[in-house]
Amino acid sequence: MRHLIVPSVDTQHWLEVLKTNNWLVSGLGVVTVEGGEKGLPLAEHAPQEDNPIWLGFAHHTLSREVNKIKHWSDLLDRDLFQQFEQYWPRSYEMVGDVLIVRLEDEVKPYQNEVARAMLDRISSARIICADNGVIGEFRVRDISPILARDDNFSTLTKIRENGHNIIIDPAKAYFSSRLSTEREGNVVAAKELANLLNRPIAISDPYAGVGPALPSLIATEGLVETIFAGDLNPDAVELLTDNVASFVSKSNYTFDNHVFCMDAREWRRDQKLTESTDFLLVNLPHDTIDHLADLFPLMRKETKSLIRGWAIVERQNLVVIRESIEKKLIQHGAGEISLTCKEIKGFSASKIFIRIESWQIFS
Ligand SMILES: C[S@@+](CC[C@H](N)C(=O)[O-])C[C@H]1O[C@@H](n2cnc3c(N)ncnc32)[C@H](O)[C@@H]1O
Structure with a gap:
């Protein structure tokens, strides 16, 4: 599993960055690596190592007991999963409690199954939306809600960035x-x-x-x-x-x-x-x-x-x-x-x- 390697003194700062962006794999904890630096487990959808957001800090692959973690796709019907194995989404984006996922045409007919599995597996997600790209001069995302907890289909949500709460609606305004x-x-x-x-x-x-x-x-x-x-x-x-x-x-x-x-x-x-x-x-x-x-x-x-x-x-x-x-x-x-x-x-x-x-x- 990919880990962000940071100096021990910076651990709290980076934990906050990862949690804010939903890039931290929950339930695994931080590991100490050679030289006393800390390894923070990164979610699949976290930006790649060359992204400037990491300020040059390295990513290392460290083996963890990942088998204990169930991926949302483990909840799909096995035959269905195997039939479209290469088409299931490998990443998604969390904007507050709104999960936005791009679906390949091949698996669009199964968007409800995907959304159900995601809602069951990803506790931080309240609503699952399909990502249809960006539209118009205001570069607002074209997203269509698929499934929501308690039938709360609002895309109005809140994120925490650099210690501050910001209200956003990814379906209405760029963020x-x-x-x-x-x-x-x-x-x-x-x-x-x-x-x-x-x-x-x-x-x-x-x-x-x-x-x-x-x-x-x-x-x-x-x-x-x-x-x-x-x-x-x-x-x-x-x-x-x-x-x-x-x-x-x-x-x-x-x-x-x-x-x-x-x-x-x-x-x-x-x-x-x-x-x-x-x-x-x-x-x-x-x-x-x-x-x-x-x-x-x-x-x-x-x-x-x-x-x-x-x-x-x-x-x-x-x-x-x-x-x-x-x-x-x-x-x-x-x-x-x-x-x-x-x-x-x-x-x-x-x-x-x-x-x-x-x-x-x-x-
Ligand atoms: C790339 S977004 C940046 C938004 C924000 N600063 C941020 O970092 O999230 C550009 C913003 O400019 C707005 N916009 C587009 N054309 C504009 C114009 N001519 N005058 C003012 N705002 C405009 C869009 O609606 C959009 O919210």
């Missing part, structure tokens, strides 16, 4: 836990900016989705002066509004917060939003590069500011893209620019997922 490490990086960068400026900062997250980037920022005492958060998907904004209210109610200092249902490119037309942001998040990976220049007018002038964005680009275009962003920054009056475009993971054979981080002073 992915894959950027959770990036969200921690946002806090480090925001603190650095606030330290430099020696004051709380105004943070804009115009593609906020349900708002997963916000709780850790808000929870950092004294960090925030104002939060401007928004999304174009009205369903996402409904959840975002509730989440922001909940994050704010748990914070122990006061700051302004505003939530909008608006196209991010239109924010610059609103007077209270122009030249009001110290720290801007741009998370629309397929369009970030195109939207960036329309967001520059949001940045405060004559003071250090920070932009962190995420984009999917052709690997071979990375240098050109960095140069084009720098050019746009200069055209919009930015100076003292420190700009990096860093690959954070692969996306396809030729495309990569990058983080754009730019520190500058607009004048």
Whole structure:
């Protein structure tokens, strides 16, 4: 069984990451390996070793008494199981208590059998949904509920990330836990900016989705002066509004917060939003590069500011893209620019997922 190998002192942190994402095999416990490091048993569907979420920590295969654990597929009729052996799903995703599974065409007629077995075996799952991909400009998942405990077919659920509860509905608004490490990086960068400026900062997250980037920022005492958060998907904004209210109610200092249902490119037309942001998040990976220049007018002038964005680009275009962003920054009056475009993971054979981080002073 695959195990994540971490230094002993980091065990609790990684246990929380694994539990939050449902990547921990329950009932097996942590093992001590050679050199005193700890081995945490990983579920089949946990990301592979080369995923940046593991921060370079190794995965080792260690033998455990796995025979004692029954896989959900053990509960399928044996003849049926053997007939379609290579088609049964090998992985699934847990979003809160919503289990999302992609079914091959061959086994779609048996989706009820799969869902029944999963509900019986996977106690953390309340509802089993078939995954039909992603649809529309808001990149919402097309999921169809198959079976649910107590006939509770709602896909509204709650996840815990970096110690914070976030309400999500995977059928209505985009959410992915894959950027959770990036969200921690946002806090480090925001603190650095606030330290430099020696004051709380105004943070804009115009593609906020349900708002997963916000709780850790808000929870950092004294960090925030104002939060401007928004999304174009009205369903996402409904959840975002509730989440922001909940994050704010748990914070122990006061700051302004505003939530909008608006196209991010239109924010610059609103007077209270122009030249009001110290720290801007741009998370629309397929369009970030195109939207960036329309967001520059949001940045405060004559003071250090920070932009962190995420984009999917052709690997071979990375240098050109960095140069084009720098050019746009200069055209919009930015100076003292420190700009990096860093690959954070692969996306396809030729495309990569990058983080754009730019520190500058607009004048
Ligand atoms: C990749 S998701 C990121 C959501 C969130 N920041 C997160 O990390 O989970 C992009 C979000 O941008 C929203 N969106 C798409 N086009 C938009 C636009 N023109 N203006 C504002 N939001 C937009 C989508 O509805 C979606 O929620």
